Amino acid sequence: MKLQTATRLGLYAALELARDPERTLSAADLAERFGVSAHHLAKVLRTLSAAGLVRGGRGATGGYRFTGNRRRTTLMDVVALFEPAPGRRAPEPGEATPIGQGLQRVLAEIDEIAEATLRSISLETMLRPRR
């Protein structure tokens, strides 16, 4: 499954901050950990902040901390902040043909399985040591 860069960074940042909700990390700290630009990450953090998952971050050195619920927040909750909802994309050429419709059924099946997987894994489950 291909996720946009912002989505992957959103998952990295949410998980890193959720690892210790008491800890504050700046966009620059997080950017260094993941080897990406602080500017790019600051944009992602603003989206997470608007969703109530993180709080903080005034200026380049402002720190962020996790304010969501680790047990109730799933990977899908984070992905949905950055990726278009299934079925919300513009129709593509050929989709109305029988072949196009058949292909859409296969792609919808893949999307449904991917969504079920992302929706079933909470941040808490991700951060727990594997049994």
Next chain:
Amino acid sequence: MGTIRAAEPADLPAITDLDRRLTGETKATYWQQTLERYAGGPPDRHFLVAETDSGALAGFAVGEVRAWEFGQPAAGWVFALQVDPKLRLKGIGTTLFDELCARFREQGVRRVRTLVDRRDHLILSFFRSQGMVAGPSLELDREL
């Protein structure tokens, strides 16, 4: 939390009632037959119940070791795991699952499997939180 024990015929009404409350369907015959096959049956079949301190049914789990199903070597299969909604988030489901896994291990198997409705995010999340990931098989179906 009370205790985990093997299910007995007397548990049938409470099991049927809990399943009815969770699924909206009464399946008395199905649970009676399942109890007959699994409770007190061969050692590779397990029907466990969790009881509250006052002896009420808190949840139940059914599982069995099966070999070469779908071409796979022996594994413990979890067929059912239900917890009273009023008693959730107390670790009852985890205790039932752990107990089933312990029994599977005693029988020498090293893998545990289950099948879950992919729209049932609650039970999917539960099994994920137990460390389960996608297994080697993909379920397929069609209308007849």
